[in-house]
Amino acid sequence: MTTPQGYRLVSVDQTRASEVLHVDAFAFAFTVPDKDAGFIQDVLPWERTRAVEVADPVRGTEGTLAAVHASFKFGTRVPGGREVPTAGLSWVGVHPGHRRRGLLRAMIGDHFSRSLARGEAISTLFAAETQIYQRFGYGMAATEARVQLGRGVELRPLPGSENLIVEVDSASIERHGPTIASIQSRMTRPGTVSTLAPQTLADVLMDLEIDRDGSEELRIATVRDGDDPVAWALFQRKQEWGDTGPDGKVRVRAWGALGAAATVRLWGVLADFDLMSATHAGRFAPDDPLLLRLKDMRAAKITLTDNLWVRILDVAEALEARGYAADCDVTVQVDDSFLPQNAGVWRVLVAAGEAKVTREGAADPASADLRLDVQELGAAYLGGTTITELTRAQLVDERTPGTAAELSRAMASDVKPVANFGF
Ligand SMILES: CC(C)(COP(=O)(O)OP(=O)(O)OC[C@H]1O[C@@H](n2cnc3c(N)ncnc32)[C@H](O)[C@@H]1OP(=O)(O)O)[C@@H](O)C(=O)NCCC(=O)NCCS
Structure with a gap:
């Protein structure tokens, strides 16, 4: 270069x-x-x-x-x-x-x-x-849903979630950094930043005057199950008054939760602050428990947008590093104009959740079962976008019938990916 x-x-x-x-x-x-x-x-x-x-x-x-x-x-x-x-x-x-x-x-x-x-x-x-x-x-x-929750949004009840303890405070890296890191490390959703360096935490907790636009300093809500932290959210409220009274807005910048009960408890607080009429938030995976528990999903004005972008830098290492949902044995011709060492034909052999990915050096590229650009491999990497979907969109070329579905089943994830904070 x-x-x-x-x-x-x-x-x-x-x-x-x-x-x-x-x-x-x-x-x-x-x-x-x-x-x-x-x-x-x-x-x-x-x-x-x-x-x-x-x-x-x-x-x-x-x-x-x-x-x-x-x-x-x-x-x-x-x-x-x-x-x-x-x-x-x-x-x-x-x-x-x-x-x-x-x-x-x-x-x-x-x-x-x-x-x-x-x-x-x-x-x-x-x-x-x-x-x-x-x-x-x-x-x-990964894609994320963004929502606008009205004050006191109604969720289908989850018995026991009200027993979780909520604390609301001004956000501080010293007081809350370990809590956030602990929850992140236990989150299982693909795309989660599960281990953070101190600088990443400082970036997440950045609270510049110029970003506030009239709202309060950065606040944090944490949820505990006894002593065990199970959810966190960084948010800011902005006071506004309309003709008929208070009309404040809550903006949730980043959040994470371990399971449905923690999610319900957290959002019960974030969407029910006094003087606030709406809570704006994103970073919801499309299958997030909160979206499934909304009594009126239309009222949440859900929009979908891009979330995390993935670049596979080393095809064999990246594919061998993740787990798989089904066995497969397919050859894939990968195009990569920017990192030519990734280009060529790779055999992806998966057994018992483990992949062995080897270069098919002598193979005629045209004989590979599938052909795709490394961009599509990145899109499928976290199991959100499937190889079958990409094939239907003609972004993957299936040369041997049935192999797109075979690789798709192997790479798919039951849980949709999302990164729960930006960086
Ligand atoms: C976006 C930005 C980083 C591009 O830097 P740059 O040095 O002008 O980009 P390059 O000259 O190396 O362009 C590389 C290629 O990307 C394309 N490109 C650059 N910016 C683009 C944009 N905003 N939208 C679409 N294409 C863009 C160029 O056309 C060029 O295409 P080519 O490969 O076909 O020739 C720069 O304009 C910038 O700092 N913008 C504001 C901040 C920003 O958006 N940063 C990215 C944060 S995620």
Whole structure:
């Protein structure tokens, strides 16, 4: 991967924090007052933060940063209850004065090779704009439902859930970081960030004045079963008054729950604050217990959107790292223009939930049972989008009848994937 002429890829450490923030502030159109700018020190994983620097005066002042990105180190829950080492791409920004010169493309190449060198078989991200990352092989692996819950939304009752203990507090990494990490580590839904580094927690709990838009500081609701934390939610309320009285809004930024009782208890609180008329939230998997327990799902004004995007960096390692729901033995021709080492024919042999994935070196690519782009493999990786669905959409080419269904059954997950917080 070549860096565009006049630029060079560099590592950046904390001493260049304000320069990194400067680039992202220009890229994402926000301004952080100097007094609040220190947050970036805690949020970025500095040993995994990279930038593109101006190397030639024709491009600008030599040594200034033109583009930045970082990748969080975490474990992602995958089908079969396992965890896969992941590079969570984030804080990607190219200064508007340097865009459309190939700097993002150069950073993605850099990100992929550094992630592979660290043994991270997949990279995931939340996309600011959905078209940006597909060209680099990221597939939409999870969708999320967004809802608007009216005050006191009615849920089908779940006996015993009212006995769970709820605490509401101002969010603090010291007080609540361990609770969030503990719940995340026990969540089984594919797509969950199950092991978090301190910087990822700091990113989740980031509470900048500029993001508040008139609402209160970041609050947290936690649910406990005795001493055992079973749910958390970060939220902010904004006071508003209408002609007929209070009309405040609650925005839930991120949340996680272990099971239906914890979910019901948590949302019973989040959707019933005094003076608030509606609660806006997302990060619901389409099969989330809350959606299934709503008495009036129309009133919740549910919309569906993209959630987590997955890029398979190492086909054999990524496919062998997850669990499978059924046996299969199929050959797959994978196209990967960005990481050619993944391209070619692979045999996926699954027995008793374990895959053995080997390269079929001598095989004529045209003889493979299925052909797909690595983007589709990423889309199917967490078991949400199925190979059968992708085949029906003609995004997978089935050459041997029945093999799409065979691989589909193996890769499918009973539980739909979702990542319950953005990064
Ligand atoms: C999006 C952004 C990172 C692109 O950076 P860039 O250096 O201009 O991108 P490149 O020149 O490397 O472009 C690479 C390819 O992506 C395409 N592309 C870039 N931005 C795109 C966008 N917003 N939508 C669709 N395609 C886009 C380019 O057309 C190019 O296509 P090609 O491969 O067919 O030539 C940059 O414009 C930016 O920082 N935007 C604001 C912040 C943002 O959205 N960050 C992403 C956070 S998830």
